[in-house]
Amino acid sequence: MNRNVRITLHPSYDVLAATTAARLITRLLDVQSERGEATVVLTGGSVGIATLKAVAESPARLAVDWAKVNFWFGDERFVPADSPDRNAGQAADALLDRVGVDPARVHVMAAADAVADVEAAAADYTAQLAAAARREWDDEDGSGDAPAVPRFDVLLLGLGPDAHIASLFPEMSGIRSRGVPVVGVTNSPKPPPTRVSLTLEAINTAQEIWIVAAGADKAAAVGLGLAGASPVQVPASGARGVNKTMWLIDQEAAAKFPEQLMRRDT
Template identity: 80%
Template sequence: MSPNVRITPHPSFDVLAATTAARLITRLLDVQSERGEATVVLTGGSVGIATLREVAASPARLAVDWGKVNFWFGDDRFVATDSPDRNAGQAAEALLDHIPVDPARVHVMAASDTVANLDEAVANYAAELAAAARSEWENDDESPETAPPVPRFDVLLLGLGPDAHIASLFPELAGIRTKGVPVVAVRNSPKPPPLRVSLTLETINSAQEIWIVAAGADKAAAVGLGLAGASELQVPASGARGIHKTLWLVDEAAAAKVPSALMRREH
């Protein structure tokens, strides 16, 4: 296992969510002290949303300058704005509606009732990412002439499916194979709903830190394979690698098939 990849098991789902929330608050504070602002990519799923609820409930959240946090999403379902399937809506209910965010810094993927089609949703998000990247590089005195296609992501959160999918990149499907673009349209998701917008693996791996959060015995095989060096085409989670750090934050049940020598325990 790469030295910048670490797995940390937690005794329960609740402890995992609370500890990940505390870790996220601390990381945002550290980045803001260094750079003035911070950027996080949010995920859906049971642990991802529970983590956001824990952030909202934590007294330590008051130390973060939420008006200088940029929020992006790793993926979303291409359904109507008011659909309960939307990651953006779940994140708003869990956290974003409860903290003083700058609405201009909250970047949601288009819903099906706001654009003509899925391709337009993908193009719009890619353009938003590119505009944010250009703005960052224009403010950097040492910037090159050509800005990257995406801005800096300080922390990128990922859920994990029992089939080891991350974001909406599923085993063997076109999304996990897509290169050269920051965002991909997913039309045949094996997990409903079938239409989705997702960051590509290249974009995911541009993050400074990637945190994969997973809970439950049904995730144990995916966690084990993801850490065993399996092909990213069959096990998309195995291809997630942050520039500086990749954390697998799991509960004991999800860590059941990981050799104990690889694990760093938190109490």
């Protein structure tokens, strides 16, 4: 197993969400103390949104300068802006509307009623990422070619029972995409069928990737993801942060992986 991969076991879903929230607050504080601002990529899903709610409910959230946190999304359902299925809306309700973020720093993927099609939504997000990357590059040294995406300090990922991450599904074109940071996804095996997603290349630019998974239905995916399977068949196995990759899982999700290889949080 790669040295920068860390596996942490939690006794329950609630402890997983609360502990991940505490980790995120601490990481944002550390990055802000170093660089003045921090950037996080959010995920949807039940445990992802539960984590954001736990952040909003933590007294420690007051230590973060939320006006200097940049927010991006790993994927989005291509549905109308007012749909309850939108990750952006769920994240706003759980955290973003509750802690005083700067709206200009919240970068959402275009909704189905805002652009012509999913490819236009992917192109729009690609442009947003490139613009932010250029601003960062100019701030740092003002020379050379900017990367396709800005610096991601923490990138959160959920995990599907089929080991998909973001909206990158096994054997589908999205997980095979190269040379682009964002793709449109059609015929998703999980409804809704049309989505927008960061590619694996973009995901793996993150300084730290945190894969958060809970429930017995995720156990097989956790086992396969940590066993080094091909990312085309097991997308989660391909997620590797520049500095660290963390698998944060509850007891049920850990059922098919050797417990002695995990660090236990209580």
